[in-house]
Amino acid sequence: MEYEAIARRIRAKLVELSHTAKTAHLGSSLSCVDILVALYWGVLRLDIHQPFDEARDRFILSKGHAATSLYAVLAERGFFPKELLDSYASPGSRFSEHPIRGAAPGIEVTSGSLGHGLPLAVGMALAGRIRNQDFRVVVVLSDGECNEGSVWEAALLAAAQGLERLMVIVDYNKWQATGRSEEVMSIRPLAEKWKSFGWSTYEVDGHDIETLFRVLSQLPDGSGKPVAVVANTVKGKGISFMEDDNNWHYRIPNSAEVQRARQELGLL
Amino acid sequence: MRNAFASELTALAAGDDRIVLLSGDIGNQLFEDYKRKAPRRFFNCGVAEANMMGVAAGLAGCGLKPITYTITPFMTTRCLEQIRVDVCYQNLPVIIVGVGGGLSYASLNATHHSCEDIAFLRMLPNMTVVCPGDPLEVRQALRAALDINGPVYLRLGKKGEPLVHSQLTDFKIGKAIVLQEGEHVCLLSTGNILPVAVQAAALLAKDGITARVVSMHTVKPLDVALLSDVFDRFPLVATLEEHSVLGGLGGSVAEWLADRGHGYARLLRIGTADAFMYVAGEQDFAREYFGLTAESIATRVRNLYRQTTLKASSTSLA
Numbered sequence: 054m055e056y057e058a059i060a061r062r063i064r065a066k067l068v069e070l071s072h073t074a075k076t077a078h079l080g081s082s083l084s085c086v087d088i089l090v091a092l093y094w095g096v097l098r099l100d101i102h103q104p105f106d107e108a109r110d111r112f113i114l115s116k117g118h119a120a121t122s123l124y125a126v127l128a129e130r131g132f133f134p135k136e137l138l139d140s141y142a143s144p145g146s147r148f149s150e151h152p153i154r155g156a157a158p159g160i161e162v163t164s165g166s167l168g169h170g171l172p173l174a175v176g177m178a179l180a181g182r183i184r185n186q187d188f189r190v191v192v193v194l195s196d197g198e199c200n201e202g203s204v205w206e207a208a209l210l211a212a213a214q215g216l217e218r219l220m221v222i223v224d225y226n227k228w229q230a231t232g233r234s235e236e237v238m239s240i241r242p243l244a245e246k247w248k249s250f251g252w253s254t255y256e257v258d259g260h261d262i263e264t265l266f267r268v269l270s271q272l273p274d275g276s277g278k279p280v281a282v283v284a285n286t287v288k289g290k291g292i293s294f295m296e297d298d299n300n301w302h303y304r305i306p307n308s309a310e311v312q313r314a315r316q317e318l319g320l321l
Numbered sequence: 322m323r324n325a326f327a328s329e330l331t332a333l334a335a336g337d338d339r340i341v342l343l344s345g346d347i348g349n350q351l352f353e354d355y356k357r358k359a360p361r362r363f364f365n366c367g368v369a370e371a372n373m374m375g376v377a378a379g380l381a382g383c384g385l386k387p388i389t390y391t392i393t394p395f396m397t398t399r400c401l402e403q404i405r406v407d408v409c410y411q412n413l414p415v416i417i418v419g420v421g422g423g424l425s426y427a428s429l430n431a432t433h434h435s436c437e438d439i440a441f442l443r444m445l446p447n448m449t450v451v452c453p454g455d456p457l458e459v460r461q462a463l464r465a466a467l468d469i470n471g472p473v474y475l476r477l478g479k480k481g482e483p484l485v486h487s488q489l490t491d492f493k494i495g496k497a498i499v500l501q502e503g504e505h506v507c508l509l510s511t512g513n514i515l516p517v518a519v520q521a522a523a524l525l526a527k528d529g530i531t532a533r534v535v536s537m538h539t540v541k542p543l544d545v546a547l548l549s550d551v552f553d554r555f556p557l558v559a560t561l562e563e564h565s566v567l568g569g570l571g572g573s574v575a576e577w578l579a580d581r582g583h584g585y586a587r588l589l590r591i592g593t594a595d596a597f598m599y600v601a602g603e604q605d606f607a608r609e610y611f612g613l614t615a616e617s618i619a620t621r622v623r624n625l626y627r628q629t630t631l632k633a634s635s636t637s638l639a
């Protein structure tokens with residue numbers, strides 16, 4: 054499968070970036086790769102030659118700690134030359150450990166502090182309505198991020214306004230920084246929470262790209278409501294010794310681990 | 322001030338389809354006319370200020386000119402994180418309007434007082450802080466804020482404040498307005514205490530002390546040209562604000578003065594104390610409580626002026 058191959062290349066890049074730049078959050082970045090691949094290769098209406106076109110769909114990576122996923126996807130998709138990523142996290146680079154709005158084409162918002170992306174997205178969706186534009190707004194949240202009250206403030210307003218061109222995808226990998234997300238806060242049942250907040254809700258395998266294409270493309274889905282997709286994912290997905298091991302929230306792979314990862318991804 | 326704000330905003334919104342008003346579930350009657358003129362550009366965002374600020378940033382990022390409006394502490398400190406990250410870090414043109422600045426809503430207790438907001442917001446890079454002194458300044462400040470391509474904080478009083486200016490044509494953000502000339506002291510006022518500054522000047526005049534009264538409506542950026550002049554010209558410069566003496570206009574001027582390293586004038590900061598109020602009372606009572614009536618301001622200025630000039634004359638005699 055072509056898309057799986059893209060996802061593998063991106064995962065290898067994430068491992069390499071974490072190793073070279075000595076930056077954390079690798080597990081979180083790996084868990085949302087397939088979601089981003091589905092969005093950028095099959096869902097979002099974007100033109101890499103006109104990245105600021107007013108009619109473009111907007112994508113917001115609200116879980117900004119997965120910045121490398123966004124960077125690698127944008128580079129792979131052709132928004133900027135892949136070589137630019139070599140500067141990632143080095144002093145003076147535009148690519149910091151969390152994204153900064155406008156750092157490169159395709160980076161729509163600044164994120165890093167959790168719970169900010171959805172309110173921004175609601176504003177963008179309202180802007181589209183005010184200006185009679187039919188662009189859509191898609192936000193990826195982490196499950197830990199759903200601890201933030203501002204997420205639920207935004208969820209209430211989006212439903213009240215019937216923002217049917219707005220989609221939330223929760224990268225539900227069941228972990229937050231220091232523990233199981235369902236133990237730290239009472240996050241379960243997550244899909245029912247979104248549903249009860251007035252959102253049209255779907256639950257999917259967040260690593261099945263074909264299914265993601267199909268479900269994420271349904272925006273608007275005809276319900277007149279904003280759409281929430283709870284994507285069941287595995288933190289550290291794609292690299293056996295990182296999968297569902299929360300040490301990789303902060304751990305940085307050494308050279309041998311980078312080699313093993315590349316081997317598993319079929320890139321050696 | 323809030324009526325002047327609503328009427329000016331309504332007039333502006335009718336002619337500029339980028340203007341979007343976000344309300345934190347207040348001002349229902351106030352914005353009836355606005356809603357008639359721009360029904361698709363009004364959103365009651367509910368009692369959820371953090372979200373409202375993020376929504377404003379999202380709108381601004383799409384080329385609109387959002388204006389957020391609710392009671393000052395909820396519009397500032399409640400959602401400071403969103404102001405800092407979404408609005409200021411992204412440097413987006415959101416106009417943040419706090420109604421009930423300072424002690425305007427004194428009777429509602431310190432949950433509704435706002436004596437720290439200037440300090441918090443002026444710390445933020447990219448932010449402009451404007452505290453109009455009367456309804457005419459409110460109108461002009463709003464117009465000027467819409468021309469700034471970045472975050473602006475507009476701090477209003479409540480309703481019914483008197484007009485201080487009879488007319489106002491040359492309002493510029495960052496440019497203080499000299500209301501009246503005087504020879505002996507200079508009063509720099511920001512925000513809704515401006516009418517009190519004028520009254521205090523009148524009381525001082527009875528004692529033969531004439532005051533230059535300045536509406537320093539912009540706390541950030543400071544009008545340093547005016548400051549340089551008055552600190553070289555007068556023996557005493559007093560800052561007046563319905564805000565803590567920490568971090569507001571007085572704090573800003575003190576910082577500027579420390580960096581400047583020289584100045585003829587002595588600085589007197591008059592504002593609320595570093596304390597909450599734990600008793601009931603309307604704005605007039607609260608002003609008494611914090612020593613912000615015309616009488617107490619005049620007394621403090623008069624005493625320090627006499628002390629300062631006495632010391633100066635005895636030094637020159639020696």
